[in-house]
Amino acid sequence: MVRLRPEISQIQEYQQGQDARPDAFKLSSNEMPFEPSNAVQAAIAEGIHAANLYPDHGAPALVHAIADMHSVDADGVALGAGSVEVLRQIVTAATQPGDEVLFGWPTYSVYPNLARLAGAEPVAVPLADDRYDLRALAAAVTARTRVALICNPNNPTGTTVTADAFASFLASVPDDLLVAVDEAYVEFSADAKSTTFVPLIQSHPNLAVLRTFSKAYGLAGLRVGYAIAKPEVIAQLKRTALPFGVADLAQRAAAAALQDQETMRRRVRFIIGERERITATLRALGRDVGWSAGNFIWLRTGLETPAVADALAEQGVIARVIEGEGVRVTVGTRAANDRFIASLAAIADGQNPGVGRWAQASRLAI
Numbered sequence: 001m002v003r004l005r006p007e008i009s010q011i012q013e014y015q016q017g018q019d020a021r022p023d024a025f026k027l028s029s030n031e032m033p034f035e036p037s038n039a040v041q042a043a044i045a046e047g048i049h050a051a052n053l054y055p056d057h058g059a060p061a062l063v064h065a066i067a068d069m070h071s072v073d074a075d076g077v078a079l080g081a082g083s084v085e086v087l088r089q090i091v092t093a094a095t096q097p098g099d100e101v102l103f104g105w106p107t108y109s110v111y112p113n114l115a116r117l118a119g120a121e122p123v124a125v126p127l128a129d130d131r132y133d134l135r136a137l138a139a140a141v142t143a144r145t146r147v148a149l150i151c152n153p154n155n156p157t158g159t160t161v162t163a164d165a166f167a168s169f170l171a172s173v174p175d176d177l178l179v180a181v182d183e184a185y186v187e188f189s190a191d192a193k194s195t196t197f198v199p200l201i202q203s204h205p206n207l208a209v210l211r212t213f214s215k216a217y218g219l220a221g222l223r224v225g226y227a228i229a230k231p232e233v234i235a236q237l238k239r240t241a242l243p244f245g246v247a248d249l250a251q252r253a254a255a256a257a258l259q260d261q262e263t264m265r266r267r268v269r270f271i272i273g274e275r276e277r278i279t280a281t282l283r284a285l286g287r288d289v290g291w292s293a294g295n296f297i298w299l300r301t302g303l304e305t306p307a308v309a310d311a312l313a314e315q316g317v318i319a320r321v322i323e324g325e326g327v328r329v330t331v332g333t334r335a336a337n338d339r340f341i342a343s344l345a346a347i348a349d350g351q352n353p354g355v356g357r358w359a360q361a362s363r364l365a366i
């Protein structure tokens with residue numbers, strides 16, 4: 001038997017959202033339902049002729065565009081092949097075996113795996129009322145904690161933390177603890193400007209904020225994400241980056257998408273409108289569904305999660321299962337959302353005993 005690291009076998013291989021049957025709506029990966037804009041497609045086409053060459057590792061054009069947007073210097077931006085790769089850079093740069101990586105639970109399923117990959121210990125603090133419990137998170141900090149990962153808005157529950165709660169958190173943890181806020185969905189929150197914690201980086205050298213082009217900008221297939229932090233932190237992240245991690249076509253597409261803020265905002269407005277329509281409809285049907293700040297709906301189905309997910313799949317809606325916690329359904333096209341609403345209405349009052357228990361338990365108290 002080949003000798004490999006024992007902790008690697010504790011990491012589950014990444015599970016992509018279930019494959020859909022042809023007529024099903026795949027609402028399991030929080031993808032945008034729009035093709036890249038003409039301008040983005042043109043930028044990609046323009047770069048194709050150079051595919052025999054390595055990309056520019058520093059991606060100066062894209063880095064400058066990102067830095068300008070956030071009013072920071074270019075040395076305050078680190079890129080990666082998706083923000084998941086930037087998260088890996090963060091955990092790799094901050095931890096060594098025996099250290100702890102702190103986060104709420106349920107949250108983005110990749111966090112514990114990145115900790116294990118670095119030989120560090122994942123420490124999951126339960127959410128309170130589906131929200132990151134920052135007091136509990138601060139209380140869980142030990143001498144071995146090296147990173148706190150805060151997903152805001154949180155995937156999969158769609159909740160946000162308040163600026164006050166976050167400020168208290170920052171004030172109560174050691175100022176040498178790296179605090180990384182994953183803002184993959186910030187553009188979908190009702191007021192993105194007041195939800196983002198990027199402005200706090202100025203006064204908090206231990207803060208890093210992560211963003212992605214995969215969600216609001218709709219470029220999940222091209223793999224671009226980034227971190228904003230003080231240059232001292234960014235310089236260390238860059239040392240852990242894989243050479244040529246962000247392809248030239250991805251750099252070009254991301255820069256073009258960033259330039260066209262109006263298209264991004266229009267598409268995000270559509271998704272927000274649909275999210276509110278789905279939520280209001282499900283609530284009117286008596287379902288206790290929270291108001292999400294992401295491009296997804298969260299159903300807290302608990303032990304009935306597999307039954308609800310299977311029943312949805314039977315109706316042609318492929319959702320993401322978070323074991324023992326709930327079901328996350330991406331907001332998609334109008335047709336997809338209509339199917340989701342109709343499916344939930346149909347199954348909630350159906351014969352499936354598991355689903356029936358959840359349906360009963362999730363009735364709004366009125």
Ligand SMILES: *Cc1c(COP(=O)(O)O)cnc(C)c1O
Pocket residue numbers: 030081082083084085108151155182184211212213214215220223224225
């Ligand atoms: C989708 C997602 C990401 C990362 O996406 P990339 O495609 O790797 O940029 C990061 N964090 C959260 C919470 C996500 O849901």
